[in-house]
Amino acid sequence: MKSAVIVFPGSNREGDVMRALAQAGSQVEKVWHAETQLPSGTDLVVLPGGFSYGDYLRCGAIAGRATVMDAVRAHAARGGLVLGICNGFQILCESGLLPGILMRNANLKFICHRQFLRVERNDTAFTKRYAKGQAIDVCVAHGEGNYTADADTLRRLEGDGLVAFRYSDARGDVTDDANRNGSMNSIAGIYSEKLNVLGMMPHPENLIEDLVGGTDGRGLFESLVSSAGRAA
Amino acid sequence: MKARVTVTLKNGVLDPQGKAIEGALKSLGVEGIDGVRQGKVFDIELGTADKMEAESALKAACEKLLANTVIENYNVSITGGD
Numbered sequence: 001m002k003s004a005v006i007v008f009p010g011s012n013r014e015g016d017v018m019r020a021l022a023q024a025g026s027q028v029e030k031v032w033h034a035e036t037q038l039p040s041g042t043d044l045v046v047l048p049g050g051f052s053y054g055d056y057l058r059c060g061a062i063a064g065r066a067t068v069m070d071a072v073r074a075h076a077a078r079g080g081l082v083l084g085i086c087n088g089f090q091i092l093c094e095s096g097l098l099p100g101i102l103m104r105n106a107n108l109k110f111i112c113h114r115q116f117l118r119v120e121r122n123d124t125a126f127t128k129r130y131a132k133g134q135a136i137d138v139c140v141a142h143g144e145g146n147y148t149a150d151a152d153t154l155r156r157l158e159g160d161g162l163v164a165f166r167y168s169d170a171r172g173d174v175t176d177d178a179n180r181n182g183s184m185n186s187i188a189g190i191y192s193e194k195l196n197v198l199g200m201m202p203h204p205e206n207l208i209e210d211l212v213g214g215t216d217g218r219g220l221f222e223s224l225v226s227s228a229g230r231a232a
Numbered sequence: 233m234k235a236r237v238t239v240t241l242k243n244g245v246l247d248p249q250g251k252a253i254e255g256a257l258k259s260l261g262v263e264g265i266d267g268v269r270q271g272k273v274f275d276i277e278l279g280t281a282d283k284m285e286a287e288s289a290l291k292a293a294c295e296k297l298l299a300n301t302v303i304e305n306y307n308v309s310i311t312g313g314d
Contacts, residue, residue, distance in 0.1 A: 057297070057298070058300055061297065061300065062297075065296070065297060094300065099302075100302065101300055101302050101303055103245075103246070103248075103303070104248050104249060105248075106246070106248055107248075108248050108249070108252055146248075148245070148246070148303065149302070150302070
């Protein structure tokens, strides 16, 4: 399994996600945004969190049009795996790889706290190490995570089972209280139509060591490592 | 040639920033304001003197980058020639 972690000016979570990937058993390479190609044999592309281009214009707008994104789009079109976390999710939406957009949090505050997510399905390359309906304990840290899409898009996401994670409480109940950024349908992460692209606001890479309070994030990276090769 | 592009949120898209500004204006005692929606303005200088060419470049700029047409509308106006 080979992962390529794309670094944009202003990315700042690449180190954490590289560590999580390596821990799960992946080879990991850092790729600068101005590259035109991905390293050969790349199974998984990761767009890490951070503040690419200082969130200028709109979060992820400028990174979504970076040179390397053509290679990422081609990789996704071939069925290759793509994971975008936080700013990476914003970049995926801005680049057209995922529908909708992440708006300013409804309460206008930057939120930064531990967060449970309900795993909506466990038959994808990203979630097979979790149980369906399981509440995983990860965290969020963002100012623009309020998932918004038009009614048709939302209906399609729900109808086709493309919602990956929802904000929930510790029991996996999706409540208004758990949805602190105001996302439509409590959406924390979505898949592309072919289930090979995942964008999510929360940070699974933060919770991979008991030392920092939990390891629920590991399952996602372990799922990816066990899926690669078959998918790409 | 100079142009001004304005990008505004589509009707129906929630604008929490606009709402916060509206609330701040109320608390400052500014009377008579029923609603605020926040948008963006871009002042652009173009190398061409051809209006058609300028319009097509500006449309491309809006569609490709300046506006996210999922949630935003844009309006282009050419404000001055050289």
